[in-house]
Amino acid sequence: MLVVYHSRYVEIYSSDPASAPGRIESILDELKASLEFVEPKQVNEQELMLVHTLDHIEHVKAHSLTFEIALLAAGGATKAAELAMQGKPSFALIRPPGHHASRDSSWGFCFFNNVAIAIEKLRIERKISKAVVVDVDLHYGDGTASIFAQSPQVTYFHPEGASRQSYVDELHRFLSIPREPFGILAVSAGFDRHEHDWGGLLKTEDYYTIGKMLKEFAEDKCNARRFAVLEGGYNHSVLGKSVKALLDGFG
Numbered sequence: 001m002l003v004v005y006h007s008r009y010v011e012i013y014s015s016d017p018a019s020a021p022g023r024i025e026s027i028l029d030e031l032k033a034s035l036e037f038v039e040p041k042q043v044n045e046q047e048l049m050l051v052h053t054l055d056h057i058e059h060v061k062a063h064s065l066t067f068e069i070a071l072l073a074a075g076g077a078t079k080a081a082e083l084a085m086q087g088k089p090s091f092a093l094i095r096p097p098g099h100h101a102s103r104d105s106s107w108g109f110c111f112f113n114n115v116a117i118a119i120e121k122l123r124i125e126r127k128i129s130k131a132v133v134v135d136v137d138l139h140y141g142d143g144t145a146s147i148f149a150q151s152p153q154v155t156y157f158h159p160e161g162a163s164r165q166s167y168v169d170e171l172h173r174f175l176s177i178p179r180e181p182f183g184i185l186a187v188s189a190g191f192d193r194h195e196h197d198w199g200g201l202l203k204t205e206d207y208y209t210i211g212k213m214l215k216e217f218a219e220d221k222c223n224a225r226r227f228a229v230l231e232g233g234y235n236h237s238v239l240g241k242s243v244k245a246l247l248d249g250f251g
């Protein structure tokens with residue numbers, strides 16, 4: 001299990017909760033002793049344009065620090081996807097998050113759709129044709145869903161679950177649907193559904209269960225290729241432990 005991380009992710013680029021001081025550090029504290037780290041590069045504008053309109057790119061560019069860090073976040077997801085293709089499961093410990101970024105707009109602390117850029121880059125390079133995105137963030141990834149709405153080769157799934165058990169059951173049902181294999185599994189890894197975060201539902205150990213289910217699915221249906229990308233998660237006292245639990249199952 002590799003962690004894709006750049007020291008610039010701790011920079012405070014905005015006043016939103018994803019950019020809060022101490023958030024990335026709370027995850028680093030849990031991962032740095034046991035996992036190997038890899039440094040990504042920024043994506044270029046051509047790579048952004050695999051997913052986003054020029055108007056949207058120019059809009060984000062108006063805030064130069066946000067733009068810089070967002071390019072590096074997309075680069076982190078892209079690097080994680082590349083490593084996954086080489087048979088190395090990986091986690092992009094990045095911000096800003098991306099799943100609320102659509103082609104021509106973004107909201108919810110997101111600017112560019114990190115996961116979508118990573119998948120489209122693999123598809124344009126013809127390394128994969130089909131991909132599946134499982135989004136375990138509290139919030140529906142409207143950006144990711146809209147970007148791939150016209151792409152039947154890319155499946156997007158977001159479990160809702162009203163209880164811990166029904167959440168895991170819903171994910172299990174989705175993963176058990178008989179179908180053709182995918183080229184890769186991308187996980188939009190948000191942790192804001194934790195019982196001590198905004199969603200108030202999942203326990204830390206549930207993230208281990210979820211990670212393990214996703215690993216087994218990838219081994220069965222995606223040639224073991226899998227990567228996860230940080231989305232939400234805002235309670236710094238439990239965030240790092242949730243990430244660690246997910247990766248313990250996923251790696």
Ligand SMILES: [Zn+2]
Pocket residue numbers: 137138139190192231232233
């Ligand atoms: Zn969220």
